[in-house]
Amino acid sequence: MATIKDIAKAAGVSVTTVSRALNGYSDVSERTRKKIKQIADDLSYSPNALARSLVMNKTKTIGLLVSGISREGAKDNIVFEVLTGVNEYCGQVEYDIVLFNTSSSQQKKKTYTQLCRERRVDGVVIQGIKNDDPYLIEVIESDIPCVLVDIPIQGDTVGYVATDNVAGAKEAVQHLVDLGHKQIGMINGHDRAFVSQERIQGYIEGLERNHLIYNKSLVYNGGFSEKQAEAAAVSLLENYPDTTAIFCASDLMAFGVMRGAKRLGKEVPKDLSIVGYDNINLSSYVTPSLTTISQDMYQIGYSAASLLIELLEGGDPKRSKIVSHELVIRESTGERNQPF
Amino acid sequence: MATIKDIAKAAGVSVTTVSRALNGYSDVSERTRKKIKQIADDLSYSPNALARSLVMNKTKTIGLLVSGISREGAKDNIVFEVLTGVNEYCGQVEYDIVLFNTSSSQQKKKTYTQLCRERRVDGVVIQGIKNDDPYLIEVIESDIPCVLVDIPIQGDTVGYVATDNVAGAKEAVQHLVDLGHKQIGMINGHDRAFVSQERIQGYIEGLERNHLIYNKSLVYNGGFSEKQAEAAAVSLLENYPDTTAIFCASDLMAFGVMRGAKRLGKEVPKDLSIVGYDNINLSSYVTPSLTTISQDMYQIGYSAASLLIELLEGGDPKRSKIVSHELVIRESTGERNQPF
DNA sequence: TTGTAAGCGTTATCAC
DNA sequence: GTGATAACGCTTACAA
Numbered sequence: 001m002a003t004i005k006d007i008a009k010a011a012g013v014s015v016t017t018v019s020r021a022l023n024g025y026s027d028v029s030e031r032t033r034k035k036i037k038q039i040a041d042d043l044s045y046s047p048n049a050l051a052r053s054l055v056m057n058k059t060k061t062i063g064l065l066v067s068g069i070s071r072e073g074a075k076d077n078i079v080f081e082v083l084t085g086v087n088e089y090c091g092q093v094e095y096d097i098v099l100f101n102t103s104s105s106q107q108k109k110k111t112y113t114q115l116c117r118e119r120r121v122d123g124v125v126i127q128g129i130k131n132d133d134p135y136l137i138e139v140i141e142s143d144i145p146c147v148l149v150d151i152p153i154q155g156d157t158v159g160y161v162a163t164d165n166v167a168g169a170k171e172a173v174q175h176l177v178d179l180g181h182k183q184i185g186m187i188n189g190h191d192r193a194f195v196s197q198e199r200i201q202g203y204i205e206g207l208e209r210n211h212l213i214y215n216k217s218l219v220y221n222g223g224f225s226e227k228q229a230e231a232a233a234v235s236l237l238e239n240y241p242d243t244t245a246i247f248c249a250s251d252l253m254a255f256g257v258m259r260g261a262k263r264l265g266k267e268v269p270k271d272l273s274i275v276g277y278d279n280i281n282l283s284s285y286v287t288p289s290l291t292t293i294s295q296d297m298y299q300i301g302y303s304a305a306s307l308l309i310e311l312l313e314g315g316d317p318k319r320s321k322i323v324s325h326e327l328v329i330r331e332s333t334g335e336r337n338q339p340f
Numbered sequence: 341m342a343t344i345k346d347i348a349k350a351a352g353v354s355v356t357t358v359s360r361a362l363n364g365y366s367d368v369s370e371r372t373r374k375k376i377k378q379i380a381d382d383l384s385y386s387p388n389a390l391a392r393s394l395v396m397n398k399t400k401t402i403g404l405l406v407s408g409i410s411r412e413g414a415k416d417n418i419v420f421e422v423l424t425g426v427n428e429y430c431g432q433v434e435y436d437i438v439l440f441n442t443s444s445s446q447q448k449k450k451t452y453t454q455l456c457r458e459r460r461v462d463g464v465v466i467q468g469i470k471n472d473d474p475y476l477i478e479v480i481e482s483d484i485p486c487v488l489v490d491i492p493i494q495g496d497t498v499g500y501v502a503t504d505n506v507a508g509a510k511e512a513v514q515h516l517v518d519l520g521h522k523q524i525g526m527i528n529g530h531d532r533a534f535v536s537q538e539r540i541q542g543y544i545e546g547l548e549r550n551h552l553i554y555n556k557s558l559v560y561n562g563g564f565s566e567k568q569a570e571a572a573a574v575s576l577l578e579n580y581p582d583t584t585a586i587f588c589a590s591d592l593m594a595f596g597v598m599r600g601a602k603r604l605g606k607e608v609p610k611d612l613s614i615v616g617y618d619n620i621n622l623s624s625y626v627t628p629s630l631t632t633i634s635q636d637m638y639q640i641g642y643s644a645a646s647l648l649i650e651l652l653e654g655g656d657p658k659r660s661k662i663v664s665h666e667l668v669i670r671e672s673t674g675e676r677n678q679p680f
Numbered sequence: 681t682t683g684t685a686a687g688c689g690t691t692a693t694c695a696c
Numbered sequence: 697g698t699g700a701t702a703a704c705g706c707t708t709a710c711a712a
Contacts, residue, residue, distance in 0.1 A: 001457065003689055014699045019691060027697060046457035050394045051689035055704045059390070069427050071638055075621055080420040087409050091441035096459060098438045101431035117341065117386035119436060281415055287627040298411055343705055354683045359707060369681060391705035395688045
């Protein structure tokens with residue numbers, strides 16, 4: 001594989017000149033530049049990014065740390081959409097992405113900082129990390145620039161991009177209230193997710209705004225799992241049969257709730273209205289199709305990447321970005337069945 | 341950031357010794373090793389993978405070249421599942437993955453070989469590339485080890501992993517024949533996909549095995565797009581109303597066919613049986629749920645990575661792997677409605 | 681068991 | 697405009 005040394009030899013100039021010619025510096029005569037470029041082409045030269053990064057102390061590479069790159073994570077397309085957005089932006093600014101393997105138990109031995117330092121990534125986008133993940137502390141304390149998805153933490157080298165989950169949840173509840181529902185349950189994710197904290201807050205605010213009392217017992221945790229949510233919904237509906245609507249902190253859990261309702265012989269939306277969160281692909285395909293709060297995860301990924309690159313290249317001093325959300329009304333919600 | 345030099349200084353030894361101690365060479369006394377490790381820890385040293393790769397001429401990194409990392413590609417989870425499988429295997433053997441950006445028009449200027457060389461990846465997994473993609477020729481000619489997904493090409497440095505698409509298509513057809521169908525149409529992908537070539541071959545063989553005549557006009561191309569497939573299905577069913585079953589080269593297209601059937605007032609499976617291919621996530625959720633040929637894309641990704649690493653580390657001389665498939669019978673297929 | 685020194689392919693500094 | 701030369705952080709003969 002040809003190096004600048006080879007080119008230098010062939011062109012009868014020094015490596016310095018070759019380097020400058022190839023990198024478009026102005027202080028090299030047009031004639032030598034042409035010659036050098038020609039030779040580089042002839043030798044089908046490719047610069048060695050490794051060597052360059054080593055001396056420049058910059059890799060033009062960002063790490064993508066995702067906890068959902070696992071077999072189960074494939075069900076919703078959230079992780080993938082974020083990745084797609086990140087990928088798209090990075091392509092535009094010619095950054096590369098390296099996938100960090102946190103899933104594998106092998107790698108777990110290495111700390112976040114070690115991971116980043118070894119690979120010498122310039123920065124990191126982090127997604128799907130839990131509140132109590134040890135990585136999180138490291139992230140904040142480390143001096144490696146990073147952008148968090150869905151975790152509102154800022155710092156000198158850390159920014160975030162998220163949606164307004166409080167507002168989203170509020171809108172979901174408002175939609176149900178507008179349909180006449182008075183007893184609205186909730187299946188939340190788990191306490192170790194920021195979004196869960198926000199969504200329940202939005203749920204509460206949504207109720208209170210409408211002078212409905214917030215009853216803690218109507219809220220169950222489904223751990224963002226379809227199965228768990230199904231079980232939770234069954235409990236909820238058995239213990240509080242007057243519940244006519246359930247707000248779920250994820251679409252996947254909403255499917256679980258649908259299944260649970262079916263098991264109890266309840267029809268959606270006639271006997272039970274369901275609102276999800278995320279608007280994953282499946283949601284428009286299931287029957288009945290799911291009313292949900294839509295988040296543009298592609299946009300979130302795209303924004304995360306752009307925020308990170310800004311952070312890296314020291315442009316705009318922004319540290320966070322809120323991506324818009326939207327209530328998508330489909331078939332899983334309907335007017336409350338008025339008992340006569 | 342601490343380097344081995346710093347450690348050497350602190351420990352009062354040479355860099356050589358540090359290097360050897362940290363890399364577990366035997367020719368260093370237990371006492372110095374302990375001391376060195378201790379100091380490395382104290383300085384929270386991380387090896388610089390860049391420097392190491394540069395001298396070792398090996399990065400322990402593989403490239404992932406996927407053409408479907410785009411917004412539309414998010415609908416089926418195929419790309420993501422492959423990625424997940426690759427990621428899993430790489431995690432186990434401590435390889436990193438860099439995502440190659442082929443989608444972006446910017447990057448398109450660079451050839452495949454340039455991409456790989458610059459980043460100095462040890463090898464590449466390639467997925468979703470079309471027959472006529474200029475990259476494909478490069479791949480075969482280049483000396484960079486690579487593994488192709490779903491494209492049966494082998495060479496000294498190129499292997500592949502795929503499923504037996506001919507057999508899969510045959511089984512799909514057989515299933516329909518067994519249900520009594522005699523006029524079976526097909527919506528294929530497009531000519532630039534190897535899998536399409538194989539699946540139609542399987543379709544033909546499936547028919548012939550059952551002494552049904554193959555009628556070319558019953559086969560339409562849907563370009564792997566839901567919309568196009570819908571249009572194709574409408575044409576097919578209008579022109580050949582006796583068609584009672586359609587075999588589709590992808591699940592996504594099968595959904596298009598379902599929609600087309602609906603538009604024509606045909607009920608699935610009563611009036612029309614549909615078989616898809618891939619078994620994507622959606623398929624079990626739609627109504628009616630889709631009968632399909634299941635491919636384990638995770639396994640394919642996993643195998644691709646393992647094949648590549650084998651190629652790289654020069655173990656087993658295998659160059660290809662066939663992953664098994666399976667007919668999954670759901671609700672979209674049923675017995676042919678016998679006209680009385 | 682340990683150290684010296686060369687080298688991986690670049691870019692950067694400074695002199696000419 | 698161009699060229700020596702050092703430096704980036706590491707591995708690895710070879711020597712001691």
